Amino acid sequence: MERNDFIVDNEFVGTRLDVFLKSKYEDKSRSYFQNLLEQENIKVNGQIKKGKYKLKQGDKVSVEIPEPVELKINPENIHIDIVYEDKDIIVVNKLQGMVVHPAPGNYSGTLVNALLYHCDDLSGINGIIRPGIVHRIDKDTSGLLVIAKNDIAHVKLAEQFKEHSITRTYYALVEGRIKNDSGVINKPLGRDAKERIKMAVVSNGKRAVTHYKVIEIFKKNTLVQCNLETGRTHQIRVHMAYIGHPLVGDPVYGYKKQRFKLNGQALHAKTIGFIHPTTGKYVEFDSELPMYFKKIINVLRNELK
Template structure:
Protein backbone atom coordinates (compact mmCIF):
# COMPACT_ATOMS: atom_id res chain seq x y z
CA UNK A 1 0.00 0.00 0.00
CA UNK A 2 1.39 3.40 -1.02
CA UNK A 3 1.41 6.18 1.59
CA UNK A 4 1.24 9.88 0.65
CA UNK A 5 1.40 12.96 2.90
CA UNK A 6 0.25 16.47 1.93
CA UNK A 7 0.34 19.76 3.85
CA UNK A 8 -2.36 22.24 2.80
CA UNK A 9 -1.05 25.57 1.48
CA UNK A 10 -2.59 28.96 2.19
CA UNK A 11 -4.02 29.26 -1.34
CA UNK A 12 -6.02 26.04 -0.87
CA UNK A 13 -7.63 27.14 2.40
CA UNK A 14 -11.43 26.64 2.64
CA UNK A 15 -11.76 24.09 -0.17
CA UNK A 16 -13.59 20.76 0.07
CA UNK A 17 -11.11 17.96 0.61
CA UNK A 18 -12.40 15.78 -2.23
CA UNK A 19 -12.01 18.64 -4.72
CA UNK A 20 -8.65 19.61 -3.26
CA UNK A 21 -7.16 16.11 -3.47
CA UNK A 22 -8.61 15.51 -6.94
CA UNK A 23 -6.42 18.37 -8.18
CA UNK A 24 -3.39 17.72 -5.98
CA UNK A 25 -3.10 14.10 -7.07
CA UNK A 26 -2.50 14.91 -10.75
CA UNK A 27 -6.16 15.76 -11.23
CA UNK A 28 -7.19 12.36 -9.97
CA UNK A 29 -10.86 11.36 -10.14
CA UNK A 30 -13.02 13.03 -7.48
CA UNK A 31 -15.16 9.90 -7.17
CA UNK A 32 -11.98 7.87 -6.57
CA UNK A 33 -10.99 10.29 -3.79
CA UNK A 34 -14.45 10.04 -2.24
CA UNK A 35 -14.16 6.26 -2.21
CA UNK A 36 -10.80 6.47 -0.45
CA UNK A 37 -12.38 8.75 2.17
CA UNK A 38 -15.36 6.40 2.59
CA UNK A 39 -12.96 3.48 3.07
CA UNK A 40 -11.19 5.55 5.79
CA UNK A 41 -7.94 5.63 3.81
CA UNK A 42 -7.75 9.45 4.03
CA UNK A 43 -7.12 11.19 7.36
CA UNK A 44 -6.60 14.81 8.33
CA UNK A 45 -4.39 15.48 11.33
CA UNK A 46 -4.72 11.80 12.18
CA UNK A 47 -8.55 11.81 12.19
CA UNK A 48 -11.18 10.35 9.87
CA UNK A 49 -13.13 12.90 7.82
CA UNK A 50 -16.00 13.16 5.32
CA UNK A 51 -15.73 14.21 1.63
CA UNK A 52 -17.28 17.61 2.45
CA UNK A 53 -14.58 18.42 5.01
CA UNK A 54 -13.16 21.92 4.37
CA UNK A 55 -9.37 21.95 4.41
CA UNK A 56 -7.43 24.57 6.35
CA UNK A 57 -3.94 25.93 5.88
CA UNK A 58 -1.49 23.64 7.64
CA UNK A 59 -3.74 20.56 7.66
CA UNK A 60 -1.70 17.36 7.53
CA UNK A 61 -3.40 14.96 5.12
CA UNK A 62 -2.39 11.31 4.82
CA UNK A 63 -3.60 9.01 2.05
CA UNK A 64 -3.15 5.24 1.97
CA UNK A 65 -3.60 4.09 -1.60
CA UNK A 66 -4.70 0.45 -1.97
CA UNK A 67 -2.59 -1.82 -4.13
CA UNK A 68 -3.42 -1.08 -7.77
CA UNK A 69 -5.50 -3.63 -9.60
CA UNK A 70 -4.18 -5.13 -12.77
CA UNK A 71 -4.95 -2.90 -15.71
CA UNK A 72 -8.33 -3.65 -17.24
CA UNK A 73 -8.25 -1.13 -20.06
CA UNK A 74 -7.46 -2.85 -23.34
CA UNK A 75 -4.33 -1.99 -25.35
CA UNK A 76 -5.20 -0.85 -28.87
CA UNK A 77 -2.96 -0.60 -31.90
CA UNK A 78 -3.72 3.05 -32.53
CA UNK A 79 -0.90 4.94 -34.29
CA UNK A 80 0.56 7.68 -32.07
CA UNK A 81 3.46 10.07 -32.46
CA UNK A 82 6.00 9.20 -29.73
CA UNK A 83 8.43 12.13 -29.79
CA UNK A 84 10.72 10.73 -27.06
CA UNK A 85 10.96 7.66 -24.86
CA UNK A 86 13.33 6.19 -22.27
CA UNK A 87 12.90 3.87 -19.27
CA UNK A 88 11.19 6.57 -17.16
CA UNK A 89 9.29 8.99 -19.37
CA UNK A 90 7.81 9.43 -22.80
CA UNK A 91 6.61 12.50 -24.68
CA UNK A 92 3.77 12.07 -27.16
CA UNK A 93 2.21 14.42 -29.68
CA UNK A 94 -1.56 13.98 -29.28
CA UNK A 95 -3.76 14.69 -32.30
CA UNK A 96 -6.91 16.79 -32.13
CA UNK A 97 -10.00 14.70 -31.42
CA UNK A 98 -8.29 12.06 -29.26
CA UNK A 99 -9.43 11.75 -25.64
CA UNK A 100 -6.50 11.38 -23.24
CA UNK A 101 -7.88 8.65 -20.97
CA UNK A 102 -10.94 6.37 -20.70
CA UNK A 103 -14.01 7.46 -18.77
CA UNK A 104 -17.37 5.82 -18.08
CA UNK A 105 -19.01 5.10 -21.41
CA UNK A 106 -15.78 5.74 -23.34
CA UNK A 107 -13.24 2.99 -22.76
CA UNK A 108 -11.82 2.71 -26.28
CA UNK A 109 -9.86 4.79 -28.73
CA UNK A 110 -8.11 6.94 -26.15
CA UNK A 111 -4.47 7.88 -25.81
CA UNK A 112 -4.19 5.51 -22.84
CA UNK A 113 -5.40 2.59 -24.97
CA UNK A 114 -2.67 3.43 -27.48
CA UNK A 115 0.00 3.87 -24.79
CA UNK A 116 -0.77 0.44 -23.33
CA UNK A 117 -0.05 -1.05 -26.74
CA UNK A 118 3.07 0.93 -27.67
CA UNK A 119 4.88 1.33 -24.32
CA UNK A 120 6.26 -1.49 -22.19
CA UNK A 121 5.27 0.08 -18.85
CA UNK A 122 3.19 2.90 -17.35
CA UNK A 123 2.90 4.37 -13.86
CA UNK A 124 0.04 3.16 -11.66
CA UNK A 125 -0.51 6.19 -9.41
CA UNK A 126 -3.66 7.30 -11.24
CA UNK A 127 -5.15 3.80 -11.21
CA UNK A 128 -6.42 1.57 -13.97
CA UNK A 129 -8.15 4.35 -15.94
CA UNK A 130 -5.24 6.79 -16.24
CA UNK A 131 -1.97 4.83 -16.19
CA UNK A 132 0.98 7.07 -17.01
CA UNK A 133 -1.10 10.24 -17.24
CA UNK A 134 0.56 13.06 -15.31
CA UNK A 135 -1.35 15.93 -16.94
CA UNK A 136 -3.98 16.30 -19.62
CA UNK A 137 -4.95 18.44 -22.55
CA UNK A 138 -8.48 18.69 -23.88
CA UNK A 139 -9.82 16.29 -26.51
CA UNK A 140 -9.79 18.94 -29.23
CA UNK A 141 -6.46 20.47 -28.21
CA UNK A 142 -3.47 18.97 -30.00
CA UNK A 143 0.14 18.75 -28.88
CA UNK A 144 2.69 17.47 -26.42
CA UNK A 145 2.08 15.47 -23.25
CA UNK A 146 4.49 13.99 -20.70
CA UNK A 147 3.90 10.33 -19.88
CA UNK A 148 5.28 8.63 -16.75
CA UNK A 149 6.43 5.04 -17.25
CA UNK A 150 6.85 4.30 -13.54
CA UNK A 151 5.61 5.66 -10.21
CA UNK A 152 8.94 7.32 -9.33
CA UNK A 153 8.82 9.38 -12.52
CA UNK A 154 5.13 10.14 -12.00
CA UNK A 155 5.65 11.51 -8.48
CA UNK A 156 8.59 13.65 -9.60
CA UNK A 157 6.77 15.12 -12.62
CA UNK A 158 3.64 15.75 -10.53
CA UNK A 159 5.74 17.72 -8.05
CA UNK A 160 7.20 19.80 -10.88
CA UNK A 161 3.65 20.55 -12.04
CA UNK A 162 2.62 21.55 -8.52
CA UNK A 163 5.64 23.84 -8.21
CA UNK A 164 4.94 25.43 -11.64
CA UNK A 165 8.43 24.61 -12.95
CA UNK A 166 7.37 22.80 -16.12
CA UNK A 167 7.66 24.90 -19.27
CA UNK A 168 4.36 24.60 -21.17
CA UNK A 169 3.91 26.84 -24.19
CA UNK A 170 0.92 26.79 -26.53
CA UNK A 171 0.02 28.48 -29.78
CA UNK A 172 -3.53 29.62 -30.41
CA UNK A 173 -5.43 31.59 -33.01
CA UNK A 174 -7.80 33.96 -31.23
CA UNK A 175 -10.65 36.19 -32.33
CA UNK A 176 -9.96 39.90 -32.73
CA UNK A 177 -6.72 41.86 -32.96
CA UNK A 178 -4.69 42.12 -29.76
CA UNK A 179 -2.94 45.49 -29.68
CA UNK A 180 -0.45 44.73 -26.88
CA UNK A 181 2.71 42.81 -27.72
CA UNK A 182 2.37 40.72 -24.57
CA UNK A 183 0.36 40.49 -21.41
CA UNK A 184 -0.53 38.47 -18.32
CA UNK A 185 -3.99 37.28 -17.33
CA UNK A 186 -4.18 36.74 -13.56
CA UNK A 187 -7.75 35.66 -12.89
CA UNK A 188 -8.93 32.77 -10.67
CA UNK A 189 -10.78 29.91 -12.32
CA UNK A 190 -13.49 27.73 -10.83
CA UNK A 191 -16.45 25.60 -11.84
CA UNK A 192 -19.35 27.45 -13.48
CA UNK A 193 -22.18 27.66 -10.95
CA UNK A 194 -24.85 26.61 -13.47
CA UNK A 195 -23.13 24.81 -16.35
CA UNK A 196 -21.06 22.36 -14.31
CA UNK A 197 -19.01 21.13 -17.27
CA UNK A 198 -17.75 24.65 -17.90
CA UNK A 199 -15.08 26.59 -16.08
CA UNK A 200 -15.23 30.34 -15.51
CA UNK A 201 -13.34 33.24 -13.98
CA UNK A 202 -14.76 33.58 -10.48
CA UNK A 203 -13.77 34.42 -6.92
CA UNK A 204 -16.00 31.65 -5.54
CA UNK A 205 -14.51 28.19 -4.98
CA UNK A 206 -11.72 28.98 -7.43
CA UNK A 207 -7.97 28.60 -7.72
CA UNK A 208 -5.29 31.03 -8.79
CA UNK A 209 -4.77 30.93 -12.56
CA UNK A 210 -2.06 32.82 -14.44
CA UNK A 211 -1.52 32.82 -18.20
CA UNK A 212 1.19 34.81 -19.98
CA UNK A 213 0.70 35.56 -23.68
CA UNK A 214 2.61 37.24 -26.48
CA UNK A 215 1.62 38.12 -30.03
CA UNK A 216 3.24 36.13 -32.84
CA UNK A 217 1.30 37.50 -35.82
CA UNK A 218 -1.68 39.81 -36.39
CA UNK A 219 -4.34 39.44 -39.09
CA UNK A 220 -7.36 41.46 -40.14
CA UNK A 221 -9.72 39.80 -37.66
CA UNK A 222 -7.49 37.45 -35.67
CA UNK A 223 -4.25 37.16 -33.71
CA UNK A 224 -1.83 34.25 -33.49
CA UNK A 225 -0.45 34.10 -29.94
CA UNK A 226 1.87 32.08 -27.78
CA UNK A 227 0.47 31.32 -24.32
CA UNK A 228 2.62 30.18 -21.43
CA UNK A 229 0.99 28.49 -18.47
CA UNK A 230 2.19 29.47 -15.02
CA UNK A 231 -0.62 27.46 -13.43
CA UNK A 232 -2.52 24.55 -14.96
CA UNK A 233 -6.24 24.85 -14.35
CA UNK A 234 -8.86 23.01 -16.41
CA UNK A 235 -9.47 24.83 -19.73
CA UNK A 236 -7.23 27.64 -18.48
CA UNK A 237 -6.10 29.20 -21.77
CA UNK A 238 -9.57 28.83 -23.31
CA UNK A 239 -11.25 30.47 -20.31
CA UNK A 240 -8.69 33.25 -19.95
CA UNK A 241 -8.70 34.26 -23.62
CA UNK A 242 -12.50 34.34 -23.60
CA UNK A 243 -12.36 36.41 -20.41
CA UNK A 244 -10.38 39.15 -22.18
CA UNK A 245 -12.77 38.99 -25.17
CA UNK A 246 -10.35 37.17 -27.46
CA UNK A 247 -11.74 33.60 -27.44
CA UNK A 248 -9.93 30.90 -29.35
CA UNK A 249 -11.11 30.31 -32.92
CA UNK A 250 -13.20 27.15 -33.20
CA UNK A 251 -13.81 26.80 -29.44
CA UNK A 252 -17.29 25.22 -29.16
CA UNK A 253 -17.66 26.07 -25.45
CA UNK A 254 -15.98 29.41 -24.83
CA UNK A 255 -15.80 30.78 -28.38
CA UNK A 256 -18.14 32.65 -30.68
CA UNK A 257 -21.46 30.95 -31.36
CA UNK A 258 -21.05 31.70 -35.06
CA UNK A 259 -17.72 30.39 -36.38
CA UNK A 260 -16.22 31.41 -39.73
CA UNK A 261 -14.36 28.17 -40.30
CA UNK A 262 -15.59 24.59 -40.41
CA UNK A 263 -13.48 23.27 -37.55
CA UNK A 264 -13.71 20.25 -35.24
CA UNK A 265 -12.54 22.21 -32.21
CA UNK A 266 -10.41 25.06 -30.96
CA UNK A 267 -7.17 26.09 -32.71
CA UNK A 268 -5.01 25.46 -29.67
CA UNK A 269 -1.77 23.47 -29.85
CA UNK A 270 0.53 22.43 -26.99
CA UNK A 271 3.67 23.24 -28.92
CA UNK A 272 6.47 23.12 -26.33
CA UNK A 273 7.04 21.18 -23.12
CA UNK A 274 10.14 21.30 -20.94
CA UNK A 275 10.87 19.52 -17.66
CA UNK A 276 13.67 18.16 -15.51
CA UNK A 277 14.16 14.45 -16.10
CA UNK A 278 13.12 12.54 -12.93
CA UNK A 279 16.22 10.35 -12.92
CA UNK A 280 19.05 12.27 -14.63
CA UNK A 281 17.93 15.71 -13.33
CA UNK A 282 18.76 17.20 -16.72
CA UNK A 283 16.42 19.73 -18.31
CA UNK A 284 14.72 18.42 -21.45
CA UNK A 285 12.58 20.38 -23.89
CA UNK A 286 10.51 19.24 -26.85
CA UNK A 287 8.69 21.15 -29.59
CA UNK A 288 6.10 20.02 -32.14
CA UNK A 289 4.91 21.62 -35.35
CA UNK A 290 1.42 23.04 -35.75
CA UNK A 291 -0.96 20.45 -37.26
CA UNK A 292 -1.96 20.81 -40.92
CA UNK A 293 -5.53 21.99 -40.29
CA UNK A 294 -4.16 24.81 -38.09
CA UNK A 295 -1.61 25.86 -40.73
CA UNK A 296 -4.30 25.71 -43.45
CA UNK A 297 -6.43 28.26 -41.55
CA UNK A 298 -3.43 30.54 -41.05
CA UNK A 299 -2.65 30.41 -44.76
CA UNK A 300 -6.26 31.18 -45.63
CA UNK A 301 -6.42 34.31 -43.49
CA UNK A 302 -2.95 35.44 -44.62
CA UNK A 303 -4.36 35.69 -48.15
Protein backbone atom coordinates in the same frame (compact mmCIF):
# COMPACT_ATOMS: atom_id res chain seq x y z
CA MET B 1 -18.06 2.31 0.73
CA GLU B 2 -17.18 5.97 1.30
CA ARG B 3 -19.73 7.99 3.33
CA ASN B 4 -19.90 11.77 3.65
CA ASP B 5 -22.40 13.97 5.48
CA PHE B 6 -22.99 17.62 4.57
CA ILE B 7 -25.01 20.23 6.46
CA VAL B 8 -26.63 22.81 4.17
CA ASP B 9 -25.74 26.42 5.01
CA ASN B 10 -27.03 29.74 3.64
CA GLU B 11 -24.93 29.48 0.47
CA PHE B 12 -26.92 26.50 -0.82
CA VAL B 13 -30.44 27.21 0.47
CA GLY B 14 -32.81 26.80 -2.48
CA THR B 15 -30.22 24.93 -4.56
CA ARG B 16 -31.27 21.72 -6.31
CA LEU B 17 -29.92 18.59 -4.64
CA ASP B 18 -28.15 17.39 -7.81
CA VAL B 19 -26.47 20.78 -8.32
CA PHE B 20 -25.33 20.77 -4.68
CA LEU B 21 -23.84 17.30 -5.08
CA LYS B 22 -21.98 18.33 -8.25
CA SER B 23 -20.43 21.24 -6.36
CA LYS B 24 -19.11 18.86 -3.70
CA TYR B 25 -17.79 16.27 -6.17
CA GLU B 26 -16.61 18.23 -9.21
CA ASP B 27 -15.11 15.16 -10.89
CA LYS B 28 -18.48 13.39 -11.06
CA SER B 29 -21.47 14.06 -13.33
CA ARG B 30 -25.11 14.75 -12.55
CA SER B 31 -26.04 11.42 -14.18
CA TYR B 32 -23.68 9.70 -11.74
CA PHE B 33 -25.58 11.22 -8.82
CA GLN B 34 -28.91 10.40 -10.47
CA ASN B 35 -27.88 6.75 -10.40
CA LEU B 36 -26.90 7.03 -6.73
CA LEU B 37 -30.27 8.63 -5.94
CA GLU B 38 -32.10 5.79 -7.70
CA GLN B 39 -30.02 3.28 -5.75
CA GLU B 40 -30.96 5.12 -2.52
CA ASN B 41 -27.31 5.90 -1.75
CA ILE B 42 -28.16 9.57 -1.16
CA LYS B 43 -30.56 10.76 1.52
CA VAL B 44 -31.66 14.11 2.92
CA ASN B 45 -32.43 14.00 6.63
CA GLY B 46 -32.62 10.22 6.29
CA GLN B 47 -35.21 10.39 3.51
CA ILE B 48 -35.04 9.60 -0.21
CA LYS B 49 -35.31 12.73 -2.37
CA LYS B 50 -35.18 13.46 -6.10
CA GLY B 51 -32.42 15.44 -7.77
CA LYS B 52 -34.70 18.47 -8.18
CA TYR B 53 -35.34 18.73 -4.42
CA LYS B 54 -34.62 22.29 -3.22
CA LEU B 55 -32.37 22.29 -0.16
CA LYS B 56 -33.34 24.00 3.08
CA GLN B 57 -31.21 25.53 5.82
CA GLY B 58 -29.81 22.81 8.08
CA ASP B 59 -30.65 19.87 5.80
CA LYS B 60 -28.34 16.92 6.33
CA VAL B 61 -27.26 15.38 3.03
CA SER B 62 -25.77 11.89 3.41
CA VAL B 63 -23.86 10.44 0.47
CA GLU B 64 -22.59 6.87 0.14
CA ILE B 65 -20.08 6.44 -2.68
CA PRO B 66 -19.66 2.79 -3.74
CA GLU B 67 -16.18 1.43 -4.21
CA PRO B 68 -15.13 1.94 -7.85
CA VAL B 69 -15.15 -1.12 -10.05
CA GLU B 70 -11.74 -1.52 -11.61
CA LEU B 71 -12.00 -2.09 -15.34
CA LYS B 72 -9.57 -3.79 -17.63
CA ILE B 73 -8.33 -1.34 -20.23
CA ASN B 74 -7.29 -3.11 -23.41
CA PRO B 75 -4.19 -2.24 -25.45
CA GLU B 76 -5.11 -1.03 -28.94
CA ASN B 77 -2.95 -0.75 -32.03
CA ILE B 78 -3.48 2.98 -32.53
CA HIS B 79 -0.76 5.13 -34.10
CA ILE B 80 0.76 7.71 -31.75
CA ASP B 81 3.39 10.31 -32.59
CA ILE B 82 6.26 9.63 -30.18
CA VAL B 83 8.62 12.60 -29.99
CA TYR B 84 10.99 11.06 -27.42
CA GLU B 85 11.27 7.89 -25.36
CA ASP B 86 13.68 6.35 -22.87
CA LYS B 87 13.34 3.89 -19.96
CA ASP B 88 11.60 6.48 -17.76
CA ILE B 89 9.43 8.73 -19.93
CA ILE B 90 7.60 9.03 -23.23
CA VAL B 91 6.83 12.39 -24.84
CA VAL B 92 3.95 12.16 -27.31
CA ASN B 93 2.38 14.63 -29.70
CA LYS B 94 -1.36 14.02 -29.24
CA LEU B 95 -3.71 14.52 -32.16
CA GLN B 96 -6.75 16.75 -31.88
CA GLY B 97 -9.81 14.64 -31.09
CA MET B 98 -8.02 11.95 -29.06
CA VAL B 99 -9.07 11.54 -25.44
CA VAL B 100 -6.11 11.13 -23.06
CA HIS B 101 -7.48 8.37 -20.83
CA PRO B 102 -10.60 6.17 -20.54
CA ALA B 103 -13.64 7.42 -18.65
CA PRO B 104 -17.20 6.16 -18.14
CA GLY B 105 -18.76 5.58 -21.54
CA ASN B 106 -15.44 5.88 -23.36
CA TYR B 107 -13.10 2.99 -22.65
CA SER B 108 -11.38 2.62 -26.02
CA GLY B 109 -9.60 4.70 -28.63
CA THR B 110 -7.75 6.77 -26.04
CA LEU B 111 -4.09 7.65 -25.71
CA VAL B 112 -3.82 5.21 -22.80
CA ASN B 113 -5.12 2.34 -24.97
CA ALA B 114 -2.45 3.20 -27.54
CA LEU B 115 0.30 3.49 -24.92
CA LEU B 116 -0.55 0.09 -23.42
CA TYR B 117 -0.07 -1.47 -26.86
CA HIS B 118 3.19 0.38 -27.39
CA CYS B 119 4.90 -0.47 -24.11
CA ASP B 120 4.50 -2.84 -21.16
CA ASP B 121 5.77 -0.50 -18.47
CA LEU B 122 3.72 2.51 -17.35
CA SER B 123 3.52 3.96 -13.85
CA GLY B 124 0.66 2.58 -11.78
CA ILE B 125 0.13 5.55 -9.47
CA ASN B 126 -3.11 6.61 -11.16
CA GLY B 127 -4.50 3.08 -11.38
CA ILE B 128 -5.75 1.03 -14.29
CA ILE B 129 -7.71 3.86 -15.91
CA ARG B 130 -4.82 6.35 -16.11
CA PRO B 131 -1.50 4.45 -16.17
CA GLY B 132 1.45 6.77 -16.76
CA ILE B 133 -0.72 9.88 -17.03
CA VAL B 134 0.87 12.75 -15.12
CA HIS B 135 -1.11 15.57 -16.78
CA ARG B 136 -3.78 16.00 -19.43
CA ILE B 137 -4.82 18.26 -22.25
CA ASP B 138 -8.37 18.55 -23.58
CA LYS B 139 -9.64 16.07 -26.16
CA ASP B 140 -9.79 18.76 -28.85
CA THR B 141 -6.44 20.32 -27.94
CA SER B 142 -3.45 18.86 -29.75
CA GLY B 143 0.17 18.77 -28.65
CA LEU B 144 2.81 17.49 -26.28
CA LEU B 145 2.32 15.34 -23.20
CA VAL B 146 4.91 13.64 -21.02
CA ILE B 147 4.08 10.11 -19.83
CA ALA B 148 5.75 8.33 -16.88
CA LYS B 149 6.92 4.75 -17.45
CA ASN B 150 7.53 4.02 -13.77
CA ASP B 151 6.37 5.28 -10.38
CA ILE B 152 9.61 7.09 -9.52
CA ALA B 153 9.46 9.13 -12.73
CA HIS B 154 5.76 9.80 -12.10
CA VAL B 155 6.36 11.19 -8.61
CA LYS B 156 9.21 13.45 -9.74
CA LEU B 157 7.26 14.81 -12.70
CA ALA B 158 4.12 15.31 -10.59
CA GLU B 159 6.15 17.37 -8.10
CA GLN B 160 7.24 19.70 -10.91
CA PHE B 161 3.66 20.15 -12.07
CA LYS B 162 2.60 20.88 -8.51
CA GLU B 163 5.37 23.47 -8.16
CA HIS B 164 4.44 24.98 -11.58
CA SER B 165 8.04 24.62 -12.73
CA ILE B 166 7.18 22.83 -15.97
CA THR B 167 7.61 24.88 -19.16
CA ARG B 168 4.40 24.73 -21.19
CA THR B 169 3.97 26.84 -24.28
CA TYR B 170 0.77 26.80 -26.34
CA TYR B 171 -0.13 28.41 -29.65
CA ALA B 172 -3.72 29.63 -29.90
CA LEU B 173 -5.65 31.31 -32.68
CA VAL B 174 -8.11 33.78 -31.17
CA GLU B 175 -10.93 35.97 -32.40
CA GLY B 176 -10.23 39.68 -32.91
CA ARG B 177 -7.04 41.73 -33.08
CA ILE B 178 -5.20 41.96 -29.75
CA LYS B 179 -3.91 45.50 -29.21
CA ASN B 180 -1.08 44.78 -26.75
CA ASP B 181 2.02 42.87 -27.85
CA SER B 182 1.95 40.87 -24.64
CA GLY B 183 0.15 40.63 -21.35
CA VAL B 184 -0.58 38.64 -18.21
CA ILE B 185 -4.02 37.36 -17.23
CA ASN B 186 -4.12 36.74 -13.50
CA LYS B 187 -7.69 35.71 -12.73
CA PRO B 188 -8.86 32.86 -10.45
CA LEU B 189 -10.79 30.03 -12.08
CA GLY B 190 -13.53 27.77 -10.79
CA ARG B 191 -16.76 26.10 -11.84
CA ASP B 192 -19.32 28.36 -13.47
CA ALA B 193 -22.13 28.93 -10.95
CA LYS B 194 -24.86 28.44 -13.56
CA GLU B 195 -23.31 25.88 -15.91
CA ARG B 196 -21.27 23.45 -13.83
CA ILE B 197 -19.67 21.79 -16.86
CA LYS B 198 -18.00 25.12 -17.69
CA MET B 199 -15.14 26.91 -15.96
CA ALA B 200 -15.23 30.65 -15.32
CA VAL B 201 -13.39 33.52 -13.67
CA VAL B 202 -14.74 33.47 -10.11
CA SER B 203 -13.63 35.41 -7.05
CA ASN B 204 -13.26 32.29 -4.89
CA GLY B 205 -11.57 30.21 -7.59
CA LYS B 206 -8.06 28.78 -7.72
CA ARG B 207 -5.13 30.98 -8.72
CA ALA B 208 -4.64 30.94 -12.48
CA VAL B 209 -2.01 32.90 -14.43
CA THR B 210 -1.57 32.95 -18.22
CA HIS B 211 1.19 34.90 -20.00
CA TYR B 212 0.47 35.68 -23.63
CA LYS B 213 2.50 37.16 -26.49
CA VAL B 214 1.24 38.15 -29.93
CA ILE B 215 2.92 36.17 -32.72
CA GLU B 216 0.97 37.37 -35.76
CA ILE B 217 -2.02 39.63 -36.41
CA PHE B 218 -4.56 39.08 -39.20
CA LYS B 219 -7.64 41.00 -40.32
CA LYS B 220 -9.96 39.61 -37.66
CA ASN B 221 -7.79 37.17 -35.74
CA THR B 222 -4.57 36.96 -33.74
CA LEU B 223 -2.09 34.12 -33.32
CA VAL B 224 -0.80 34.13 -29.75
CA GLN B 225 1.74 32.23 -27.72
CA CYS B 226 0.50 31.36 -24.23
CA ASN B 227 2.72 30.23 -21.37
CA LEU B 228 1.06 28.67 -18.36
CA GLU B 229 2.22 29.66 -14.91
CA THR B 230 -0.54 27.45 -13.51
CA GLY B 231 -2.43 24.61 -15.16
CA ARG B 232 -6.14 24.90 -14.43
CA THR B 233 -8.88 23.17 -16.41
CA HIS B 234 -9.59 25.07 -19.67
CA GLN B 235 -7.29 27.86 -18.43
CA ILE B 236 -6.23 29.37 -21.76
CA ARG B 237 -9.70 28.99 -23.25
CA VAL B 238 -11.39 30.77 -20.32
CA HIS B 239 -8.74 33.46 -19.84
CA MET B 240 -8.66 34.47 -23.51
CA ALA B 241 -12.46 34.56 -23.67
CA TYR B 242 -12.45 36.67 -20.49
CA ILE B 243 -10.37 39.41 -22.18
CA GLY B 244 -12.67 39.36 -25.21
CA HIS B 245 -10.63 37.09 -27.49
CA PRO B 246 -12.07 33.54 -27.37
CA LEU B 247 -10.33 30.78 -29.27
CA VAL B 248 -11.35 30.08 -32.85
CA GLY B 249 -13.44 26.89 -32.99
CA ASP B 250 -14.06 26.71 -29.24
CA PRO B 251 -17.48 25.03 -28.86
CA VAL B 252 -17.87 26.04 -25.21
CA TYR B 253 -16.32 29.49 -24.74
CA GLY B 254 -16.11 30.68 -28.36
CA TYR B 255 -18.43 32.44 -30.76
CA LYS B 256 -21.66 30.61 -31.61
CA LYS B 257 -21.14 31.40 -35.28
CA GLN B 258 -17.79 30.01 -36.43
CA ARG B 259 -16.16 30.86 -39.74
CA PHE B 260 -14.02 27.72 -39.95
CA LYS B 261 -15.49 24.24 -39.57
CA LEU B 262 -13.19 22.79 -36.91
CA ASN B 263 -13.50 19.83 -34.56
CA GLY B 264 -12.67 21.99 -31.58
CA GLN B 265 -10.58 24.94 -30.47
CA ALA B 266 -7.47 26.02 -32.38
CA LEU B 267 -5.08 25.31 -29.51
CA HIS B 268 -1.81 23.38 -29.65
CA ALA B 269 0.55 22.45 -26.81
CA LYS B 270 3.69 23.30 -28.74
CA THR B 271 6.52 23.08 -26.20
CA ILE B 272 7.09 21.21 -22.95
CA GLY B 273 10.19 21.38 -20.77
CA PHE B 274 11.06 19.81 -17.42
CA ILE B 275 13.82 18.34 -15.28
CA HIS B 276 14.36 14.75 -16.41
CA PRO B 277 13.41 12.47 -13.47
CA THR B 278 16.58 10.37 -13.77
CA THR B 279 19.34 12.54 -15.24
CA GLY B 280 18.36 15.67 -13.32
CA LYS B 281 18.98 17.74 -16.46
CA TYR B 282 16.51 20.14 -18.06
CA VAL B 283 15.04 18.79 -21.29
CA GLU B 284 12.70 20.56 -23.70
CA PHE B 285 10.68 19.30 -26.64
CA ASP B 286 8.96 21.20 -29.43
CA SER B 287 6.33 20.22 -32.01
CA GLU B 288 5.00 21.67 -35.24
CA LEU B 289 1.50 23.05 -35.52
CA PRO B 290 -0.92 20.43 -36.88
CA MET B 291 -1.91 20.63 -40.53
CA TYR B 292 -5.42 21.98 -39.91
CA PHE B 293 -3.92 24.83 -37.87
CA LYS B 294 -1.37 25.67 -40.60
CA LYS B 295 -4.08 25.72 -43.28
CA ILE B 296 -6.17 28.27 -41.37
CA ILE B 297 -3.13 30.50 -40.83
CA ASN B 298 -2.32 30.35 -44.55
CA VAL B 299 -5.89 31.39 -45.37
CA LEU B 300 -5.63 34.33 -42.97
CA ARG B 301 -2.24 35.37 -44.34
CA ASN B 302 -3.56 35.36 -47.90
CA GLU B 303 -6.32 37.72 -46.87
CA LEU B 304 -3.68 40.30 -45.93
CA LYS B 305 -2.16 40.33 -49.43
